[in-house]
Amino acid sequence: MALPLPLAEETVAACGEPRLYRPFFRAGIAVVLTLGAAWGALLLLRIAWAGSFTAIGLQEINAHGHAQIFGWVGLFVMGFAYYGLPRLKQVPLAHPRMAQASLWLMGVGLVVRSGFQAAVAGWAGFGVPAVLGSLAEIAAIGILVWVVLGTLGSATTALEVLDDYVLTALGWFFVQAVLEAVYFTATLLAPGTAELLWLVATWQGPLREIQIHGFAMLMILGVSQRLLPELYGLKQPSKARSLTSLVVLNAALIGVVAGLVLMRLSGHAWAALWYLSVLVMVAATVALVWGWGLFGRVERSDRSLKYVRAAYVWLFISLAMLALLPAHQFGLLAWLAPESRAAEMGFSHAYYGAIRHGVTVGFVSMMIMGVAARMVPEFQGIRGDGLGPLWMPFLLVNAGCAIRVLSQTWTDFAAPAFSVAGPSGLLELTGLAIWGVHLWRIMDQHVELPGFEP
Numbered sequence: 001m002a003l004p005l006p007l008a009e010e011t012v013a014a015c016g017e018p019r020l021y022r023p024f025f026r027a028g029i030a031v032v033l034t035l036g037a038a039w040g041a042l043l044l045l046r047i048a049w050a051g052s053f054t055a056i057g058l059q060e061i062n063a064h065g066h067a068q069i070f071g072w073v074g075l076f077v078m079g080f081a082y083y084g085l086p087r088l089k090q091v092p093l094a095h096p097r098m099a100q101a102s103l104w105l106m107g108v109g110l111v112v113r114s115g116f117q118a119a120v121a122g123w124a125g126f127g128v129p130a131v132l133g134s135l136a137e138i139a140a141i142g143i144l145v146w147v148v149l150g151t152l153g154s155a156t157t158a159l160e161v162l163d164d165y166v167l168t169a170l171g172w173f174f175v176q177a178v179l180e181a182v183y184f185t186a187t188l189l190a191p192g193t194a195e196l197l198w199l200v201a202t203w204q205g206p207l208r209e210i211q212i213h214g215f216a217m218l219m220i221l222g223v224s225q226r227l228l229p230e231l232y233g234l235k236q237p238s239k240a241r242s243l244t245s246l247v248v249l250n251a252a253l254i255g256v257v258a259g260l261v262l263m264r265l266s267g268h269a270w271a272a273l274w275y276l277s278v279l280v281m282v283a284a285t286v287a288l289v290w291g292w293g294l295f296g297r298v299e300r301s302d303r304s305l306k307y308v309r310a311a312y313v314w315l316f317i318s319l320a321m322l323a324l325l326p327a328h329q330f331g332l333l334a335w336l337a338p339e340s341r342a343a344e345m346g347f348s349h350a351y352y353g354a355i356r357h358g359v360t361v362g363f364v365s366m367m368i369m370g371v372a373a374r375m376v377p378e379f380q381g382i383r384g385d386g387l388g389p390l391w392m393p394f395l396l397v398n399a400g401c402a403i404r405v406l407s408q409t410w411t412d413f414a415a416p417a418f419s420v421a422g423p424s425g426l427l428e429l430t431g432l433a434i435w436g437v438h439l440w441r442i443m444d445q446h447v448e449l450p451g452f453e454p
């Protein structure tokens with residue numbers, strides 16, 4: 001087991017706060033249980049009550065999405081990076097005080113940004129603090145990139161595949177933060193509804209692609225290739241295969257983003273570029289993950305394995321749904337619900353939203369839950385085999401996610417599906433709350449291990 005590696009005492013002392021992951025993970029849990037899942041569950045109940053996914057204002061929904069990407073995913077990535085990287089490379093964390101400052105910049109920035117973004121419908125002036133919050137987040141992510149580069153730069157070993165994935169994912173994390181701020185400002189300044197709708201239709205899809213497949217998916221794929229062979233004895237892909245996959249996935253992502261933007265700006269023929277790139281992304285992801293043997297017999301197992309397996313099942317489901325989008329839009333909808341708004345518009349908000357929920361909750365969140373459930377006890381120096389299997393949060397979040405994805409897609413064909421989708425967020429919220437309290441308690445326990453404390 002190579003993570004977490006105990007550090008030499010003088011290296012630990014030079015790292016500053018030796019358990020820097022804790023405030024980041026606690027902040028991440030606080031965000032997901034409030035601005036994230038709780039707010040999301042409330043939004044879903046209101047959507048179900050109104051019987052329409054467009055019943056809630058754009059800024060309010062986007063404020064929830066923003067909190068989840070920056071707060072839930074972002075804060076966990078920052079905590080893992082600041083704690084894990086020095087131990088993997090056996091060097092002190094570069095700029096430890098700046099790393100601590102980035103917690104405040106990110107935490108305060110995202111609360112201000114999401115809170116005021118949701119309130120701009122009431123008074124446009126709230127847009128000013130919201131944009132300032134975005135600038136704080138950009139600074140936090142800039143510091144993260146600087147600290148990671150500095151730490152990697154002081155390592156004596158050559159860059160490994162994990163580093164290439166991490167650096168690429170962090171690059172996308174920074175790019176999306178800048179784009180988010182610019183896009184949000186543009187929506188605030190849009191002179192009328194037509195201009196606002198044009199902005200959303202042109203830029204929101206590409207932005208989500210960068211956030212989900214550029215930042216979150218590449219980060220998880222990179223960490224998986226380093227961690228899963230050690231945790232469960234899975235097969236390690238060859239370096240050439242990993243790097244080829246990274247290049248192909250980035251090229252596919254750029255194709256997806258370019259296709260979506262050009263489709264709007266230069267004509268519908270560019271949909272072909274989008275779809276071809278989607279197929280390449282799906283094929284490259286499946287080819288990479290399949291070789292690990294995640295679903296076969298494993299050498300070692302623990303409570304986290306079911307989370308990791310479920311996460312990758314959800315990734316495959318969401319990618320399959322993305323590849324089948326034309327079949328849903330031009331096949332099923334045209335056949336079963338030709339009068340529906342989605343068929344008339346040529347775009348199913350429900351189906352696209354269901355894909356996003358499958359990947360953000362099923363894949364990304366399930367992975368955060370599983371990896372943290374395995375690594376945090378080890379970071380704390382607590383034996384994992386005495387801890388519970390965490391079945392309840394696993395079942396609740398998976399059940400909520402499955403009900404949501406199926407029923408949200410079904411709303412294209414039958415209005416009663418809204419009342420099935422409505423309560424699903426409460427299942428997910430309950431599951432995340434049980435998991436969050438469990439993890440918080442583990443982080444409260446102080447166990448002295450040689451090499452882990454200064």
Ligand code: HEM
Binds near residue numbers: 350361
């Ligand atoms: C855990 C329970 C969650 C619930 C109940 C929930 C609920 C919702 C609802 C009702 C919407 C609007 C519906 C739609 O447009 O399809 C939405 C949108 C969104 N959610 Fe969540 N969500 C949850 C978790 C997450 C997570 C974990 C993430 C990211 C990691 C996330 C990111 C987003 C984003 C980015 C959007 C905006 C999508 C767009 O571009 O239209 N959500 N969520």
